[in-house]
Amino acid sequence: MRWGILALGLLAVSGASSGPDGSFGAVFFPDPEVELTTPAFQKDKGFSTQEEVVKWFNQLPTNLPNAQVEPINLGTSPRGRSIVAFRVNGSDPVANPVRIWVQGALHGDEQATPDGVMQLVEMVLRNPELANGVELMVVPIANPDGYARAMRQSASGMDLNRDMMMRQGPENQLIMAVFKEFQPEVALDFHEYRPYRSDFTEIGSRGVTAYYDNMFLGSSNVNIPEVLRAEIAAYVDGAATAAAQWGYRTHAYFVPEDDRGSMRMRLGSASSGSTATNYALHNCVSALIETRGVGQGRSALKRRVHSMAVIGLAYVQKAAADPVHLRAVLDAAHRDPMGPVIELNQPIDQRRYTFIDLAKRDTASWRFATRDYAQMQARVRRPKPKFYALDKAALTPELIRSGFFVNQETKSLNQMAMAYEVTQRTEGLGANNQRTQKVVCSQVPTTVKGEFLIVAMDDIPSRLWYELFEPELDNSLVRNGLIECSVGKQLPYYAIYEETN
Ligand SMILES: [Zn+2]
Secondary structure (H helix, E strand, O other), rough: OOOOOOHHHHOOOOOOOOOOHHHHHHHOOOOOOOOOOOHHHHHHOOOOOHHHHHHHHHHHHHHOEEEEEEEOOOOOOOOOOEEEEEEEEEEOOOOOEEEEEEEEEEOHHHHOOHHHHHHHHHHHHHHHHHHHEEEEEEEOOOOOHHHOOOOOOOOOHHHHHHHOOOOOHHHHHHHHHHHHHOOOOEEEEEEEEEOOOHHHHHHOOOOOOEOOOEEEOOOOOOOOHHHHHHHHHHHHHHHHHHHOOOOOOEEEEEEEEEEEEEEEEEEOOOOOOOHHHHHHHOOOOOOOOOOEEOOOOOHHHHHHHOOOOOOOOHHHHHHOOOHHHHHHHHHHHHHHHOOOOEEEEEEEEEEEEEEEEOOOOOOEEEEEEEEEEOOOOOEEEEEOOEEEEEHHHHOHHHHHHHHOOOOOEEEEEEEEEEEEEEEEEEEEOOOOOOOOEEEEEEEEEEEEEEEEEEEEOOOOOOOHHHHOOOOOOOOOOOOOOOOOOOOOOEEEEEEEEOOOO
């Protein structure tokens, strides 16, 4: 959602109906007939404040006798707000409950997400059998500074959902430390998307607005083992079916992108800089759920919150229904022998998309050239290393801050390895305006000698190591500028395929 995001205030039509959708809002996005009592529904204006959210969680054991809640203070945001997680269990948990991560408001202007998260927690706890089978780690407001000011970015101006590989935002460092320790088996990250976009004015005679209540970003990153990608897709299908039972319309996430002046659609996602893929690379079933909402004020608030919770509940139920199967999939994914894919084929085809046509105030569909991440195929693959060995001297403050290497084992090595020699390098700018370096490397055999940090493929998050170390990949340490390089030189880390010393 980087390209040309602008609210179209002028389209915020007329009439008695509130919100930019005006009169057709009630037609296409009617509220469900349910009663919701999370904090936003206790008032007529605004959204839940962080204080109200924390209070809601702390009062859960009083309000629902089936609930056990442990607040965990992860630390403070740059503006001094607490980042809080809540460990939520049923009162009589099974021995090894399915570990489920639930997160909201990583983007601070996606203001219905904390209530979606709370509504989901409530639905889980209202079903004692389900609640006892799972353990939830809930971060209802991942970006409290942005949330307090209804801003997408963090207080330091960072898009935290583009920073999942660099982890230079303190919020992400605090959150990911707990994430890594918790080792979720399912991870849900709730977002809202902007249904009026400047590029949508180019479609139809007077522009269009989004038709879908919820869009799923699973992950089609080919470095996620196929067995896990298939499981992620099966969870999306299950959640879409659950949403449809309430009349909520869902679709795989799509967004316009500029293809030399004409619009095409990007369908799905694969970027490890964003949670959906990043969390899946930690070996779990991961989904980012986008709900139609940014810029909508409180219009259709009940529908937004309820649809998030219904979708989240489908994930929790599916995981709890068969933990043996889920764990078999995760284990198979972890042991998958495939090495890292460093080049892809990206087929383009034509697809039809439905929108609400603002001239007709009705649905209409258009065809667009589409780059579907689910169709991407591996073209160049390297073998799977036993481990990567990072020269200790290469540890800069930025690398240490990222938190990836804090608990890694150090080893003295003297053996053969593959070095990465840079053959091409071009500079650019990244999503958070950081300097990036796009490189091509060739692997050359070399002898490594000295003290190294060992990053083993046996460790979780195994597949994330591919994305960090294979230098050509879009979110590698090199690409993100966390490791400097120049043409003709070798990178300060190595792939070890056989350990010999
Ligand atoms: Zn978002």
